[in-house]
Amino acid sequence: MSLRRTTSAVVSVVAVAAVGAVPTAAAAHGRSQEFRRLSTFPAYLNSSIDDTAAAEISTVTEDGRTVVYTDSPGKRLGFVDISNPSAPKPAGTLAVGGEPTSVAHLGRLLLAGVNTRTSFTAPSGKLVVIDSATRAVKREIDLGGQPDSVAVAPSGRYIAVAIENERDEDAGGGAIPQAPAGWLAVIDTRTWKVSRVDLSGLSAVAPTDPEPEYVSINSRDEAVVSLQENNHLVVVSLGSRRVLSDFSAGEVTVTQVDTTDDDKISLDGTITAKREPDGVAWINDDLFATANEGDYEGGSRGWSIFSKKTGKVVWDAGNSLEHLAVAHGQYPDKRSDAKGVEAENVAFAVLNRTPYVFVNSERGNFTAVYDVSNPAKPRFKQLLPTTNGPEGVVAVPSRNLVVVSSEEEDASIGIRGTVQVYGFGSPRNSALVSRNDIPWGALSALSAVPGRRDRLASVTDAVYSPTRVLGLTTGGVIDSELTVTKDGAPVGYDVEGLVVRKAGGYWLAVEGTGAGKDPNLLVRLNARGEVQEEIPLSADVAAAITSNGLEGVTEVGASVWVAVQRAVKGDPANTARIGRYDTVSKTWSWLLYPLETAPTGWVGLSELVAVDANTFAVIERDNQRGTLAAIKRIYTFDVPKTWTGTPTVSKKLVKDLLPLLRADGGWVQDKVEGLAVAGNGRTYAVTDNDGLDDATGETVFLDLSRLL
Incomplete structure (x- = not known):
């Protein structure tokens, strides 16, 4: 008997977004502050000011005192000492023999997904396992394809790697399918053997060419995988290596957004688009959040919460993330005719006994913070300014910290890839x-x-x-x-x-x-x-x-x-x-x-x-x-x-x-x-x-x- 379940998730956003999405205008969009930025660390401090250095995806070591980030241009990992989060210090780099796409940690071990491909049609990659204390490479595991996201099960039993085998956007206009297909790699940490979970034949969009983008694992050793270009979500049992359920991420109609790049912000347009989620994160063992960036044909300018059991949308941000960006002066008008603020990534953590979701806006250069004590009605708390292109976001519950890594790097105009650290407290300066x-x-x-x-x-x-x-x-x-x-x-x-x-x-x-x-x-x-x-x-x-x-x-x-x-x-x-x-x-x-x-x-x-x-x-x-x-x-x-x-x-x-x-x-x-x-x-x-x-x-x- 198949355990697969396919559910279509189509929703009109006007009604959903009105439920608990944003405080009233009288509350000035959640002006009360809970977090404050403690520091900004430019990645070039780990090399030289003339070096091109990005910070894309980050993790924090088990003791909560070192940030480890991927530096794709430099083909290395970067290390930042945050023993004092208000005064981070450069702690060096480690070459990984390719382009690092993601990094996670398992106890004292660091796990870096590394892209080693020489062409889109012959993708390759490896998982580099590193001792975080000595930085010695303990093992390298051939993944058989191009990795994207890496996640570790809370139990420590499994590592899941999204093998994307991404499309060539210059081939055939970037249309999919493009062979080879992607899959989910599952690694048993007792044996370090790799198993392949086939994800083909599930999505309505290019079913022969799944492109896994991001993966997150709950306490039941279940992984949720976003197939971004396919506009699909898959839940996998890591223990049995079986697909438990899968469903479309759905198509949405979002009203009162700016859809024209015309040097003015006019919230009077409407889009109908597939969600095409990028980042995913479990909120509990039954619900997960998605950052609906879009990459192929969609992007809904917000984020959603899904039920793994039904595949239905429990809550959707609708136009509220765009309106928050406008109210805080961080709306990217030049992206109005594209995907607006672009919700890139999402993270969940319980800090000070409050469950939070953090949503990165790649084009708006901010992280939006929500209280999800009631996942059916998330409450916006505040907007945290970042540097350009925030990609990674990770919480450090043991220290009540949040780390955001931003990848955009253009030294000629003073834009640098950075790691930023946030903690509880009131900012010293006001934000308009x-x-x-x-x-x-x-x-x-x-x-x-x-x-x-x-x-x-x-x-x-x-x-x-x-x-x-x-x-x-x-x-x-x-x-x-x-x-x-x-x-x-x-x-x-x-x-x-x-x-x-x-x-x-x-x-x-x-x-x-x-x-x-x-x-x-x-x-x-x-x-x-x-x-x-x-x-x-x-x-x-x-x-x-x-x-x-x-x-x-x-x-x-x-x-x-x-x-x-x-x-x-x-x-x-x-x-x-x-x-x-x-x-x-x-x-x-x-x-x-x-x-x-x-x-x-x-x-x-x-x-x-x-x-x-x-x-x-x-x-x-x-x-x-x-x-x-x-x-x-x-x-x-x-x-x-x-x-x-x-x-x-x-x-x-x-x-x-x-x-x-x-x-x-x-x-x-x-x-x-x-x-x-x-x-x-x-x-x-x-x-x-x-x-x-x-x-x-x-x-x-x-x-x-x-x-x-």
Whole structure:
């Protein structure tokens, strides 16, 4: 009698997502914090800063003190000492003779799946068994195919390896089937012999070519295997090497998502797609979670919980993961016409007596945390920012830690593969979040709101169009938006400065393209966001500005002041311009501001704030991220009442922001772009996340107390 059971899992997501998926907008998407990031370890610290080093899948040794990660480009494993999780240390690497795809641990042993293939049609691989203490290779086991995920049974009796034998995306348009098929390898740890479990003939999609992607094992020695391209899930008894059940991961219709890459986030689209799960993780012996990334024809932009007994969906995230990304400013708009945030991986753990599911968003660069005390109604707890491309996620219950490994590596723009460690506690800095899913990101300026103690305003730059002025509380909740219009139609500027006028309305500092067609402009809006006036710079300065133009604006009486980010042509090196526009005489006058120099990259201005009639504050920063960031500072300077020519001002250091940017253990952001003194007398600063374009997407909001 066959024990196989096939069940179709098709669901309308609108109803399912509404059940326990996300707190109400009034709760600002779970703003209460339970976890905080403790540290970020760039993988290159195990080699050299010029080396290409990624961190894809991680495990933690039995004692909970060493992270071991796969570094595919380097064909090695990397080791990180997390004895002090707030100060991780490089602990070396180990070459494994091929491309490591996954790593797990069994007691003192490390188990690395290694891809050794020379072609897609002749896949090969091995399981490398390593003593974690001595790093001696104890044995190498031929797997007979290309491995992907490796999992160890809680009992320690079995190791399961997903033998993917992945398709060649350049052959036949990447369509499947493509021989050879994949299977599940089961290794008995008493004998170290490999058994093959055939997974062919189960799925409706390419049944002759199963491509196992991920595997997880419960306490009954049952493995759940995701066949991602086949959109199928299989439950296998490791003891008997038999398929217990299998079922389609299903197709879903998800509404109110962005489906167009058009420089604006519009939650008004609908997709119908196969789930195509990547990562899987047991929640208990009967239920498991899937990260529905999509790779072939699908991807549902969320995650699900399935019952192994019925094959039915117990809960589905619907559009909620996308909406969370939007509310937290981490939605990747350029992926709207593809697979959105892409839920890549999922992990389960009980920490502090609470059962959690952790969901990695590969494109949103975050890990979403859920309380699954009731698996039928998961409760979103918080969103943890990561670096780019979070792939691996593993918990360390003995130490109440969570480790996320991110694989994206592009040293030329300051993006590095990292291992990040999280633990319980409140972050030292606030994170912005919006109500009612107001889309936001790329915040290029900050302004006080005259007459309001607890209000600030910000603005989006050229990443998004049209331009919008955003209203927020000093507590970091974005709760209003105003679209800028010109001649009755929405308009998009590259706004890099904003000040709310005492008389009503706004001044915008618009950065131009230098020698290009778009000029640097001072733009006046009324209170409805309608363009009233566009003011060009004086002709001599306008002609001398290259690619780094206006970066701040403020107002004092009848004068509007602006900052130019870097030196203009003909000025002394390491200077920037401060401009004053007299709204009565319609004339410009200019000062020089002395800039610092940095070990790497350039230094420029990012903001301008009037402290009083004669004193101004600026943000002076370099263009570096992470470990290379050196200058993120607030300076003040006084201006003369009258002057001729272009005199140089004297500046005074008020605050070094680097310690604060490092305080939450993250990858230091390069663009500190907004600064304001609110009506409550406190100073606030904010970073520009570039809308996730070649950036982590994290936004840091700083309360600097009564600084200015």
